[in-house]
Amino acid sequence: MRGRLEITKRMLRENQAWAQERVARDPDFFLRNAGSQSPDVLWIGCADSRVPAEYTINAQPGELFVHRNIANLVTESDLNVMSVLQYAVVELKVKHIVVCGHHGCGGVRASMAAERKDLPYVNRKLEPLRALYRLHAHEINLLEDDIKRVNRLVELNVFEQVRNLTRNDVVQQAWQATQTLLLHGWIYDICNGKLSELVTVGAKRG
Ligand SMILES: [Zn+2]
Structure with a gap:
């Protein structure tokens, strides 16, 4: 328990070091960022601690x-x-939306197993994923090992979420207004840290 409590103290110490180091390299960095944000990319990823969005692509605050x-x-x-999507597209006018799944996803794995009575919120959240699994169970279950079965549903899930975005009214309205908005489906391999692109949808305008 003591070790676990120490973690948050270490995090606050690390934050001081990080902020000081950032300013040492670029004295105006935080002041420039404080005024406003104009990121070009909305990242929709898994909450998994092994897939930290900014880290995997060397993105800086504001990007x-x-x-x-x-x-x-x-x-x-x-x-x-939905609110994040709307704000990103309508207000920030991001040019890209990345849906990033990852191999070995615990949420995807859970959707292929029996529901756990002690996780009712998780069960509700994963309902669409269970439906997707049922739809593709025949193909997925032909794969010989569990890891491949999970990773196949991870890929199908990325395609499905990009498809959901193409049908979403916020995205549809942006396209009708000829706003540049590309949708990307990516997979992160937790075994080697590399991203790969599965699908891109949309067109560049202007
Ligand atoms: Zn995951």
Whole structure:
């Protein structure tokens, strides 16, 4: 327990060091950023601690607008992801939306197993993913090992979430207004830290 409590103290110490080091390299960095933000990219990723969005692409503060949830789902009934999406597209006018899934996703794995009675919120959240699994169970279950089955559903889930975005009214209205908005489906490999692109949808305008 003591070790776990120490973690937050270490985090605050590390933050002091990080902020000082950032200013040493670029004295006006935080002052420049404090005025406003204009990120070009909305990142919708998994909440998994092993997939820290900014780290994986060497992004600096101000570069990414980020939403993360279990299994990177884009569900219209989820006010959290919908409000982030709306603000990013309508107000910030991001040019790209990245949906990033990752191999070995615990949320995806959970959606392929029996529901756990002690996790009712998680169960509700994963309902669309369970439906996707049922739809593709025949193909997925032909794969010989568990890791491949999970990773196949991870990929299908990224395609599905990008598809959800293409049908979303916020995205549709941006496209009708000829706003540049590209949708990308990526996969992060937790075994080697590398991202790969599965799909890109949309067109560059102007
Ligand atoms: Zn995950």
